[in-house]
Amino acid sequence: MKLNVSPDIFPPRGHEAKRMSIVDAAASVFCRESFAGANIDMIAAEAGVSRQTIYNHHGDKEKLFIAIVRDLTERCNASIFATISTFPDQPKDLEADLIAFAVRMNHNCICNRDGKFLRKLIQTEGGRYPELFAEWREEGPGRTWPAIAARFARLAHAGFLDIDDPDVAARQFMALANAELQTTFMLGGTPTEDEVVQSATNGVRTFLRAFGKRQHVVRASKQGVLASA
Amino acid sequence: MKLNVSPDIFPPRGHEAKRMSIVDAAASVFCRESFAGANIDMIAAEAGVSRQTIYNHHGDKEKLFIAIVRDLTERCNASIFATISTFPDQPKDLEADLIAFAVRMNHNCICNRDGKFLRKLIQTEGGRYPELFAEWREEGPGRTWPAIAARFARLAHAGFLDIDDPDVAARQFMALANAELQTTFMLGGTPTEDEVVQSATNGVRTFLRAFGKRQHVVRASKQGVLASA
DNA sequence: ACAAATTTAGACAGGCTTGTCTAATTCGTC
DNA sequence: GACGAATTAGACAAGCCTGTCTAAATTTGT
Known part of the structure; x- marks a missing residue:
């Protein structure tokens, strides 16, 4: 009798462990070297696995690459929705x-x-697999932007913001929050904690200068932001 | 006696023509295929030139790549400064x-x-040639951002805008103007004319809601967004 | 401890790419 | 038209990479 909880077809558990370490290593190597520059031996070495095992799991280099992108898209989407819920x-x-x-x-x-890996792969190989990245576009931005916009719409409806078009506001909010990090992102770098906070602070302040309720709130004297506390 | 005006070492003129078509083709192929995925035969074919000619001009693949990036950086900088002057x-x-x-x-x-080519090359190969792209960062963003910021500072000083930090405002201006084009840029696409105008319009409106001179003057009773029209 | 499945190291053919070389051809100039 | 420089096509060795195959070693479930 199997105590296997998950309905997976794969029998053992070391198998899945290998699979994950292959996916991790492949993502890292594909990002660092690009699809054409990556080779299976690098990935195998970085995953601590023999080359043949990679072929056993994923068939060939292209299928491996596609699996990586799907995997990253799924995980990133999960993170984004989890964060949106906050x-x-x-x-x-x-x-x-x-x-x-x-x-x-x-x-x-x-x-x-x-996030860094997925972004890099999209930028670098986006042109090579149109259908794959069209899929990403639908599953990713196509679903996350409306979710963010909905939150801003609700905030506006509750009287905290003065927004005409929530979709535009959502995109502008993110653009402003990251405005100071663009050059670093371009080069594939990671901004420091301070830079992230600084950019977010400046961005949100500008956002609120544009969309914050101004004197409307104070005018009626009591229904202010503080009142909701 | 040579009538050659420029002090270049290269004698004829067809020579320079070949050089340019090589640079153009190489930029295109490097962008489409990435450094590792590009091969010299593709570039030669696209440039309408024999493989050997490329080696005669540029030595090897890596030197060719570096020449491309330098060339693009220079031309893009020229465009940016020309545009800033407007x-x-x-x-x-x-x-x-x-x-x-x-x-x-x-x-x-x-x-x-x-612009598209340089951005793509920076994103894709930025990690592979740190010094080369550090050079770009100094010559490019390092010089253009202050120039844009100076223009906003002047505009603020002349009383058209209400800006604290011109550097921040400059970055936010560009971020807002391009806010709706991010996904398209990620995939290496080119937005339509309408999309560009739409994004710029929405971005500038938000920018002016944040930094435009407002109702300081009008505060007493007439303050509406519409008043600024 | 046993049997089945999986993983491993290594060798291997086939294909592609870089960079060099050569001999023939074309181009630009006088 | 003639000269020299540049370009061309093609062949070439050397290296690297993919994907397959094998036989041995290891892991897994019972």
């Missing part, structure tokens, strides 16, 4: 809460390993 | 003039051939 729906301090959200977004979805 | 110092219609400037920036420096 969006401040009822902020105590709107500025501070949005800054913290922007910083979380950076940490969990953009600057972390998966 | 910044609206004395705007008649601030919003319209800034939108037009943002659109020019996109056309001449980001969506054009050189």
